[in-house]
Amino acid sequence: MTANQEIKNTYSPTGNLLADGEFLEDIRRQMIRFATLQLSDSHMAEDAVQEALIGALKNVASFGGRAALKTWVFAILKNKIADVLRHKQRTVNIGSLVNDEDEEADLSELFDRKGFWQPDERPVAWGNPEESLREGQFWQVFEACLDGLPPKQARVFMMREFIELDADEICVTVELSTSNLHVLLHRARLRLRECVENKWYLQGERNDELS
Amino acid sequence: MMNCREATQLMSASQERELSLAERMSLGVHTMMCKGCHNYKQQMGTLRTITRAYAKGKNEQLENKS
Structure with missing residues (x-):
């Protein structure tokens, strides 16, 4: 982006953003997906997204462009969802948790019978992880990995790491025992770690760049 | 000695609660x-950094710059 464009975006983003139906629709779709996953109720999700969007668009003049607007909108949405979750305890039901067979199948791919890493699953060093955060492609990989998590795992993982609820809040909200929450988060992290490692850190092109 | 499965369990749990001294020691070994x-x-630790950056819209800011 040139300096001129930057100035233009900083000082007159309003009309452009509001007029860009495609941009708004895209952002709305992402918000709905996120809110529905968290609230498991499409009406509550629609409401939360609606409120967040209205709140953000009222202040649209003060945003320096799409990225800033989107960050802001999602920050509002996160707060709304956290409120809804805290106040609507028990209405959100995560259902009967994991069944033990799934759990075993999941973990036996990663660990041998004695509970040690299978040789080809053993985590490798990630080199310079901060570097990845500056690469657009990395985020596509990360998003795909998040999308690949089973819904229950994705849900509690996002509550914990995205909305930043603490463990007790999550347990109350989704009626989960602490130990079951730990199981779900453990599995989510195992999967996510594996996916990011396989799809990003172990890819040939990355190694070429390093050498 | 604790196995890797148990070790990863503890390392995940440490993101939610403080580990006991005994847990920290056997994990350390x-x-x-x-x-x-x-x-x-x-x-x-990296996963948490990545997710928080993602939540803050880091990926979008990047896309816009490019």
């Missing part, structure tokens, strides 16, 4: 001897 779990431990 394990990660000292196990390269895989040593790497896993680093990655737990």
Whole structure:
């Protein structure tokens, strides 16, 4: 982006953003997906997204462009969802948790019978992880990995790491025992770690760049 | 000695609660001897950094710059 464009975006983003139906629709779709996953109720999700969007668009003049607007909108949405979750305890039901067979199948791919890493699953060093955060492609990989998590795992993982609820809040909200929450988060992290490692850190092109 | 499965469980749990002294010690011994779990431990921190950056819209800001 040139300096001129930057100035233009900083000082007159309003009309452009509001007029860009495609941009708004895209952002709305992402918000709905996120809110529905968290609230498991499409009406509550629609409401939360609606409120967040209205709140953000009222202040649209003060945003320096799409990225800033989107960050802001999602920050509002996160707060709304956290409120809804805290106040609507028990209405959100995560259902009967994991069944033990799934759990075993999941973990036996990663660990041998004695509970040690299978040789080809053993985590490798990630080199310079901060570097990845500056690469657009990395985020596509990360998003795909998040999308690949089973819904229950994705849900509690996002509550914990995205909305930043603490463990007790999550347990109350989704009626989960602490130990079951730990199981779900453990599995989510195992999967996510594996996916990011396989799809990003172990890819040939990355190694070429390093050498 | 604790196995890798138990070690990863503890490392995940440490993101939610403080580990006891006994847990920290046996985990410490394990990660000292196990390269895989040593790497896993680093990655737990990285995963959190990545997710928080993602939540803050880091990916979008990047896309806009390019």
